[in-house]
Amino acid sequence: MHGVSAQNSTSAQLPKLIIQIPCYNEAETLATTLADLPRDIAGFDIVEWLVIDDGSTDSTVKVAEENGVDHIVRHTSNRGLAYAFMTGIEACLARGADVIVNTDADNQYCAEDIPSLAKPVLEGQADMVVGARPISEIEHFSPLKKLLQKLGSWVVRVTSKTDVRDAPSGFRAISRNAAQRLIVFSNYTYTLETIIQAGRKNMRVVSVPVRVNGDLRPSRLVKSIPSYLKRSVFTIVRIFVIYQPARFFGAVAAVLFGLGFLIGLRFLYFYLTEGVSGHVQSVVLAGVLLTMGFQSLLVAFLADVIAANRKLLEDIRYTQRVMQGQAGNESSASNERKGWT
Known part of the structure; x- marks a missing residue:
């Protein structure tokens, strides 16, 4: 089994990793997130950061520039998380990424776990790696939200025929080949759809345990449990109809x-x-x-x-x-x- 390094045009050159962060009005939390991101990861010759500004009206872009972000891609208006995610994927591919790591701008995920997240892709053991949060231990998650997270992950596992433990997690690593195959139809979120799509395309999807940081702001994706449940069910049914x-x-x-x-x-x-x-x-x-x-x-x-x-x-x-x-x-x-x- 060949690792990611086999994809490079120059055998002596190690793979390139780009960490992408979709952002919409994240000026207050982005600096904290960027401060924790690594610049050097074993097995990679280059580690770069890419921010997708999804039509922010605050100083998100300025914060990104001041904190050394290598690439900034901007939407003229807010297009939604799923669209921003795919914009980032396209931008990372165009900039020669061999492995793409996606994380959130609210510093929810522990950046120290990025090497372990990217390792299975780097070693050729997985096409997509999804970070599994310790859902039961997250204090700011209500009991109902924890239950729905676990139920939703179970439904995605059955539908996608994968063993993903935390389907709604946006903390994930993707190989170049897998990224080239991904297409997101949903305007709401990419998390469930990309896993189901990857499973249906016979990609190797694995989970690795990751840690989380303290809550810096309320979730913008889960505005209410009924709304999130309705949208998630619709997404799953829609993908099943498509595939x-x-x-x-x-x-x-x-x-x-x-x-x-x-x-x-x-x-x-x-x-x-x-x-x-x-x-x-x-x-x-x-x-x-x-x-x-x-x-x-x-x-x-x-x-x-x-x-x-x-x-x-x-x-x-x-x-x-x-x-x-x-x-x-x-x-x-x-x-x-x-x-x-």
């Missing part, structure tokens, strides 16, 4: 056909035993359900065809990303031979 459309609509068709068949049997039973012409409602309902079941079956076939086309488009996009990366590496190598900076 398993035939199974999803096939299951709907099976339920409708089953109900229609049972109600039809009920009418037939009364007709044969009582010999009356009543129970017309059962006949109508059975007919409606059987018709809906047939329509759902047709949708399942159509969705499966669309899914095949989507997979083809994703493969084309992945190939384009790889070719662009190779072209960038060749250009950089050429400039180095010519002595350009």
Whole structure:
């Protein structure tokens, strides 16, 4: 099994790590977060920082510049966490990252755990590593939130067929190859979707235990438990529809056909035993359900065809990303031979 270093164009050069931080009005906490980030990590030749400014209206960019951030990518308006995450992924790939570590600007995650987070990717043992927080020990998490976090992680594990212990964790390391394959459809959050997507694409996803720091500000993603639960369920169902459309609509068709068949049997039973012409409602309902079941079956076939086309488009996009990366590496190598900076 080959590690990340095998991806480099120059065998003597160690991999490059970029730590990305999506930010929206994080001027008060960003400096604290950056102060803890490492500049040197064993196994990496270069460690850089990248901040994604998601349309901040405060001095987030100024704080980033004053604290030595290497790259700043800006949105002209607020696009949401998921969009900012993917902007960062694209920017890291364009800047030659072999491994990308994503962390939050509120200093929730312990930066000292970044080496252990990146190690499985560096050694070629994983495509994506998700930091598992000690949920039961986090004091500012309510009992209900802890329960929902664990329940949500269980649902994601079942759906993605991975062994991720803390699915909502944004503290994660991603290999270049895996990052080139990721596409986020949600406008809300990337955490659940990327794990389900990675599992469905047969990527190696592992968890490592990580520590957390004290709470600097309330979560902006979880404004209320009902809202977070509703959005998370919608995200999971949506991803399942996208990646398993035939199974999803096939299951709907099976339920409708089953109900229609049972109600039809009920009418037939009364007709044969009582010999009356009543129970017309059962006949109508059975007919409606059987018709809906047939329509759902047709949708399942159509969705499966669309899914095949989507997979083809994703493969084309992945190939384009790889070719662009190779072209960038060749250009950089050429400039180095010519002595350009």
